[in-house]
Amino acid sequence: MIVAKNIKRCYGTGETAVKALKGVSFKIDKGEFVAIMGASGSGKTTLLRILALLDDATDGEYTIRGLEVSSLPEAERSYYRLTQVGYVFQDYALINEMSAAENVYVLSMMEGKSKKESYKTALEALDKVGLKGKHDRVPDELSGGEKQRVAIARAIAKKPDIMFADEPCANLDTNNSKQVLDVFKELNEKYGQTIVMVTHEPWHVEYVNRVITLEDGNIISDDRKLKEKGSTELSSQNSNH
Amino acid sequence: MINDIRVGALIAYSSVKRGNKKTLVFIVFVLSLIFLNLVFLPSMIGGLSGLFTGFMQDYPYGDIVIEPMGDNSYINNADNVLKKVRAVEGVRAATKRLDVGASINHKQKVVGVTITGMLPIEEYDISRYPHIITEGDFLTDLSRDEIIIGAMIAGTGFGSEIYDNLGQVRPGALVEVTYSNGVKRTYKVKGIMEGTFEVVDLNALVHYKEIEDVYGLQGREATTVVVRVDKQGTEAHIQEKIRDAGVNEPIYTWADKSESLIRQAMQSMGAIDIMSKIVSLIVGAALVLIIIYINVLNRKKEIGILKAVGITPRSIVLSYAFLSTFYVSLGIFAGLILYFSLMFYFQANPVTFYETMEISPVIDPVLLIQSIVTMLTLSVIAGILPAWSVSRESILKAIWGR
Ligand SMILES: Nc1ncnc2c1ncn2[C@@H]1O[C@H](COP(=O)(O)OP(=O)(O)O)[C@@H](O)[C@H]1O
Numbered sequence: 338m339i340v341a342k343n344i345k346r347c348y349g350t351g352e353t354a355v356k357a358l359k360g361v362s363f364k365i366d367k368g369e370f371v372a373i374m375g376a377s378g379s380g381k382t383t384l385l386r387i388l389a390l391l392d393d394a395t396d397g398e399y400t401i402r403g404l405e406v407s408s409l410p411e412a413e414r415s416y417y418r419l420t421q422v423g424y425v426f427q428d429y430a431l432i433n434e435m436s437a438a439e440n441v442y443v444l445s446m447m448e449g450k451s452k453k454e455s456y457k458t459a460l461e462a463l464d465k466v467g468l469k470g471k472h473d474r475v476p477d478e479l480s481g482g483e484k485q486r487v488a489i490a491r492a493i494a495k496k497p498d499i500m501f502a503d504e505p506c507a508n509l510d511t512n513n514s515k516q517v518l519d520v521f522k523e524l525n526e527k528y529g530q531t532i533v534m535v536t537h538e539p540w541h542v543e544y545v546n547r548v549i550t551l552e553d554g555n556i557i558s559d560d561r562k563l564k565e566k567g568s569t570e571l572s573s574q575n576s577n578h
Numbered sequence: 579m580i581n582d583i584r585v586g587a588l589i590a591y592s593s594v595k596r597g598n599k600k601t602l603v604f605i606v607f608v609l610s611l612i613f614l615n616l617v618f619l620p621s622m623i624g625g626l627s628g629l630f631t632g633f634m635q636d637y638p639y640g641d642i643v644i645e646p647m648g649d650n651s652y653i654n655n656a657d658n659v660l661k662k663v664r665a666v667e668g669v670r671a672a673t674k675r676l677d678v679g680a681s682i683n684h685k686q687k688v689v690g691v692t693i694t695g696m697l698p699i700e701e702y703d704i705s706r707y708p709h710i711i712t713e714g715d716f717l718t719d720l721s722r723d724e725i726i727i728g729a730m731i732a733g734t735g736f737g738s739e740i741y742d743n744l745g746q747v748r749p750g751a752l753v754e755v756t757y758s759n760g761v762k763r764t765y766k767v768k769g770i771m772e773g774t775f776e777v778v779d780l781n782a783l784v785h786y787k788e789i790e791d792v793y794g795l796q797g798r799e800a801t802t803v804v805v806r807v808d809k810q811g812t813e814a815h816i817q818e819k820i821r822d823a824g825v826n827e828p829i830y831t832w833a834d835k836s837e838s839l840i841r842q843a844m845q846s847m848g849a850i851d852i853m854s855k856i857v858s859l860i861v862g863a864a865l866v867l868i869i870i871y872i873n874v875l876n877r878k879k880e881i882g883i884l885k886a887v888g889i890t891p892r893s894i895v896l897s898y899a900f901l902s903t904f905y906v907s908l909g910i911f912a913g914l915i916l917y918f919s920l921m922f923y924f925q926a927n928p929v930t931f932y933e934t935m936e937i938s939p940v941i942d943p944v945l946l947i948q949s950i951v952t953m954l955t956l957s958v959i960a961g962i963l964p965a966w967s968v969s970r971e972s973i974l975k976a977i978w979g980r
């Protein structure tokens with residue numbers, strides 16, 4: 338579904354230039370739940386932003402469902418972000434003046450759905466992430482975990498092809514982290530949602546079925562876990578696709 | 579586009595509904611002052627022009643004025659005209675005057691003036707000249723070698739610093755007048771008049787018969803016939819009736835007259851007015867711009883997020899257009915309340931200038947509508963600009979600052 342070929346990203350120019358990605362290639366199939374791991378500064382966020390069309394690669398090719406998206410004009414990228422891509426930020430990135438429901442349904446309205454339909458979609462999405470009965474609350478009235486779940490609801494309400502999350506649990510305690518990860522797992526297992534999540538917590542690995550590890554802007558490992566339940570054994574290292 | 583409008587409205591609505599109310603009140607307060615600034619001075623100037631109109635009625639023109647036909651220097655059968663005018667119903671009084679150019683000489687000082695020859699007794703019913711004598715007395719029917727001098731040329735009144743004057747002339751002093759035809763006469767100053775109005779205070783008055791003598795007229799000529807009516811507001815009607823009575827000379831109401839005069843006299847005022855309006859508008863637009871800009875900067879991250887999740891830049895810009903329209907509408911509303919309270923106050927307690935000039939402001943609906951429209955337009959533009967510039971920034975920059 339996603340094919341990235343030789344993606345490079347360089348920040349700045351000249352002597353101070355930082356090569357954040359040095360040419361990474363991989364393929365992600367529909368229904369996968371991928372973790373991108375690696376030390377701080379290894380290029381995880383950079384990669385995710387490029388995949389989610391929030392940033393441009395300096396070089397390389399990137400296709401979603403066969404469509405070369407890296408070269409789309411901004412208006413189309415914007416439409417792609419709206420309709421095909423869900424993105425969950427580390428710090429929730431909710432609109433503080435909007436209620437949980439408004440935060441979610443503003444996107445449906447942008448897509449051109451009626452207010453009623455949009456509201457219905459939003460409530461469904463909020464129910465899916467376990468926020469039934471809290472849709473009228475503003476972000477300030479929600480816990481960190483709940484806020485992140487609103488952000489997830491916002492990302493999934495449009496039923497995106499793929500959902501990205503950049504360290505979604507970084508600001509959450511273990512308990513709230515588990516809630517969020519459970520939601521991801523359920524979305525992935527029950528609805529077949531493709532998810533790419535950046536994390537550096539080793540224990541998150543048990544929720545995902547593939548781990549891509551970055552180091553200094555290169556992929557150093559790409560592990561598909563065995564599908565059998567309860568297994569913690571990792572499959573032998575796959576070569577990059 | 580419809581989607582953009584709906585989303586823009588939703589964003590604006592939630593930001594007003596859940597935004598900081600104190601900030602809202604402050605913004606609206608500042609905007610109301612900007613609006614007040616826009617309409618208050620012009621209203622005062624409007625009051626000033628009303629005051630000038632009053633002067634025109636009280637001194638040179640009365641309620642209705644009749645002037646010489648075509649290129650004639652005089653109304654040649656002024657007594658005939660007066661007879662016809664006085665017979666018209668609704669006319670309270672009428673008189674004739676002779677305005678001539680002259681220079682007045684006193685102890686080596688010379689000042690050019692207009693001298694008006696008038697019938698002193700009749701003036702009591704026509705003008706306020708008899709009531710503005712600050713020193714000495716007004717003319718009488720026997721005043722043949724006497725003159726009344728305006729305070730500005732006498733050098734005693736307000737404005738003496740600006741204009742040439744005779745240097746502290748007092749009643750009893752002798753002055754020499756040289757008329758435009760070269761005839762010289764010496765007069766004793768009978769009184770000083772002060773109307774705090776240049777047309778009056780730069781003038782001098784003598785008896786009608788004096789001018790007649792000097793210019794060799796036959797007792798029937800006048801440069802103006804000045805008419806007062808019984809009831810204010812009937813001028814136009816009586817103007818018609820005078821015409822119907824067979825007066826062929828041009829007849830003007832004070833409104834006709836002041837319209838052209840105010841247009842001239844107020845031109846300098848008008849320039850000040852326009853300048854002050856432009857300055858107010860620039861200051862106003864700048865303030866709206868700053869307010870919205872700060873607002874936009876504070877919400878830069880939010881704008882980035884909105885863009886990141888797929889909200890179009892156009893909706894974002896629209897939301898700010900809605901927001902600033904909302905702020906400004908509230909500001910105008912509050913400004914109108916302030917404005918009318920002030921108008922009410924100043925109409926009850928007029929501002930006094932130079933001790934006698936009372937100015938009470940005039941409410942001009944056209945001005946109000948003009949100001950409202952300009953302010954709305956300007957502020958919508960001022961509101962959109964910063965949002966537009968931020969919404970064009972890259973998402974990364976807006977959200978993460980780099
Ligand atoms: N906007 C930027 N400008 C310059 N350098 C950046 C920028 N963003 C990230 N970097 C640099 O790129 C490298 C990778 O950063 P990032 O992708 O954020 O890493 P990670 O998310 O794995 O911690 C780091 O060295 C970081 O300092």
Ligand SMILES: [Mg+2]
Binds near residue numbers: 381382383
């Ligand atoms: Mg990161």
